Amino acid sequence: MGEAWRSISQADIFAAHRRIAGAVTRTPLIRAHALSDRLGGEIWFKLESLQPTGAFKLRGATNALSQLPAAAKAAGVVCVSTGNHGRGLAHAGRVLGIRVVVCMSSLVPAVKVEGIRKLGAEVRIHGASQDEAQGEVDRLIAEEGLVEVGPFDDPAVIAGQGTVGLEILEDMAKLDQVVVPLSGGGLISGVALALKTASPAIEVHGVTMAEGAAMYESLRAGHVVEVVEKPTLADCLGGGIGPHNRYTFDIVRHLVDHSWLVDEAAIAGALSWLYHEERLIAEGGAAVGVASLLGGHIAAAGKTTVVVISGRNIDTDKLTAIVAAKPHLTPPIV
Ligand SMILES: *Cc1c(COP(=O)(O)O)cnc(C)c1O
Numbered sequence: 029m030g031e032a033w034r035s036i037s038q039a040d041i042f043a044a045h046r047r048i049a050g051a052v053t054r055t056p057l058i059r060a061h062a063l064s065d066r067l068g069g070e071i072w073f074k075l076e077s078l079q080p081t082g083a084f085k086l087r088g089a090t091n092a093l094s095q096l097p098a099a100a101k102a103a104g105v106v107c108v109s110t111g112n113h114g115r116g117l118a119h120a121g122r123v124l125g126i127r128v129v130v131c132m133s134s135l136v137p138a139v140k141v142e143g144i145r146k147l148g149a150e151v152r153i154h155g156a157s158q159d160e161a162q163g164e165v166d167r168l169i170a171e172e173g174l175v176e177v178g179p180f181d182d183p184a185v186i187a188g189q190g191t192v193g194l195e196i197l198e199d200m201a202k203l204d205q206v207v208v209p210l211s212g213g214g215l216i217s218g219v220a221l222a223l224k225t226a227s228p229a230i231e232v233h234g235v236t237m238a239e240g241a242a243m244y245e246s247l248r249a250g251h252v253v254e255v256v257e258k259p260t261l262a263d264c265l266g267g268g269i270g271p272h273n274r275y276t277f278d279i280v281r282h283l284v285d286h287s288w289l290v291d292e293a294a295i296a297g298a299l300s301w302l303y304h305e306e307r308l309i310a311e312g313g314a315a316v317g318v319a320s321l322l323g324g325h326i327a328a329a330g331k332t333t334v335v336v337i338s339g340r341n342i343d344t345d346k347l348t349a350i351v352a353a354k355p356h357l358t359p360p361i362v
Contacts (some may be wrong), residue, residue, distance in 0.1 A: 032278040033217075036183050038225040041190035041218065044091040048188060051090045051123060053079050055192075057199040057334065062189045062305035066340055067321060069328035072203075074336045077310055081115045081143070083264070083339030084192055085179065088214060089116035091188030092177045093124050103128050106174040108132070108147065108161045110211075110264050111140025112339055113179035118149035129174060131164040133157050137263055139343045149336035158267035180214030181269070181276050190218025197226050198335050204331040207317035209338045210287060213243050213264040213276030219336065223251045233326055234280065234287040235316040237262035237295060244287050246277060261295045261312030261346075264339060273292030293355065294319040299347065300356040302337075311342035322356075 055078050060071040076084035091104065104127030107117055115158035121128035128149040132141065134156050144151055154164035168174045178185065192215065196206065206223060210214040213234075220232045236244055239258040246252050252273050257266050267278055280287075290298075295312045298319035302308045310318075317335040320326050326333070 030278040032275045033282040036186050036190075036221055036276070038222065040183070040187040041194055041222050044087075044184070044187040045164055045191045045194055047094055048087055048090045048191065051120070052079050052086050054195060055079065056069045057196060060306055060335070063301070063318065063321065067328040069330055071328055072200065072330040072332070072334045073308070073319070074192060074334055075191060076338045077314060077340035078309070080343040081112070081119045083116065083196070084189060084215060085112045085116035085281065086119055087191050087284060088185035088188030089113065089177065090120040092182060092184035093117070093120045093126055095184055096126075096175065100175040103173050103175055104128065105177045105239035106131065106165050106168045107177050107179060108158055108165050110158065110266050111136050111143070112341060114149065114151070115140065115147065115341070117177060118144045118147035122148050123216055129166075129168060131161040133161045135257060135259060135263065135266065136265055137259035137343050143341065147336050180212030181273055183275060185214050186218045186221070186275060186279070188218070189215045191223045192336060193222025197222065200332070200334060202332065203230060203334055205231040205233060205326070205333050207235060207326060207333060207335045208318065209265060209313050209336065210236045210243055211267065211313070212269050213280045215336070215338060216284055217276045217279035220279065224283050231285045232283060233320070234284050235290060235320045236265050236287065237313070237316060238289040238291045240266060241289055242267065243277070243280060243288060247287060252277060261299070262316060264311060264313035264341070265316070269302045288320045290316050290319040290323060294323050295348050297356045298322060298344075299350050299359070300354055301349070303351045304354065304356060307338050308337065309342070309347065310337050311339050314338040314340065
């Protein structure tokens with residue numbers, strides 16, 4: 029295993045926290061009353077869904093953009109995104125006066141495309157996968173001199189996402205485990221670095237969808253593997269971890285204790301649970317932690333568990349159809 033996980037420190041995460049304060053919301057940690065009752069533990073939600081862009085990615089995007097050299101700020105930035113990184117970057121770019129171009133595949137839901145356009149960024153739809161959209165990013169870098177700010181495999185992005193972990197520690201002196209949605213691994217890398225530095229005994233669980241779980245498959249194989257992207261309720265978790273992954277694969281291998289897969293029915297059940305039982309709105313990829321807990325993968329009885337609810341940018345027609353069907357009432361929830 030590599031040494032990349034040593035290249036981002038707790039000090040970097042503290043510095044990010046100071047840098048982005050004021051530009052991002054300091055989100056609340058609230059007790060999940062219904063889930064705590066059901067599972068017999070103390071379960072808390074870190075509500076990143078309450079960020080102004082509806083997802084935690086504003087943290088990493090703001091931290092990365094505010095540290096760019098002046099020439100890069102003048103040239104503008106480009107990224108590939110399943111939606112939420114693009115939205116975070118668009119928001120941060122507007123605040124900082126930096127041109128932002130977001131390249132997306134045709135699998136990205138319309139609600140996310142619109143959200144980004146409304147923030148004044150340019151959107152290019154290119155291909156049917158993240159990797160194909162990356163081709164357009166490479167072209168814009170070569171031909172227009174734009175600077176890439178990626179969604180996860182970037183130390184400034186990881187440090188920015190790690191501020192979620194710092195805030196959890198500030199609000200909860202003692203916890204046993206944290207459950208974090210996992211895709212490219214920027215969020216869980218930052219959170220794990222923050223938590224494990226403070227207290228190595230805290231267990232870190234990553235959860236992802238069974239359809240196209242790139243990090244999960246790469247962990248199992250011991251090297252980066254490509255997966256076929258499929259439509260999923262957890263669209264924000266889609267995409268590969270990059271053939272030249274430098275940081276997150278190594279950090280996840282070192283610091284994440286367990287990773288779990290949840291299927292589409294379990295994700296729908298978790299969205300429905302959050303809506304009916306906790307009165308919260310989340311998007312599919314943000315509900316995978318709840319799906320994993322309800323499915324019994326992660327033992328919660330007698331423990332203090334923090335679950336990161338990472339975003340809420342779900343198509344409202346999709347959400348209303350799910351909550352009307354109340355799939356959380358149909359056992360078994362696995
Ligand atoms: C991007 C995203 C994730 C996954 O984050 P990674 O850093 O790619 O692992 C989880 N939830 C939401 C809402 C996201 O937008």
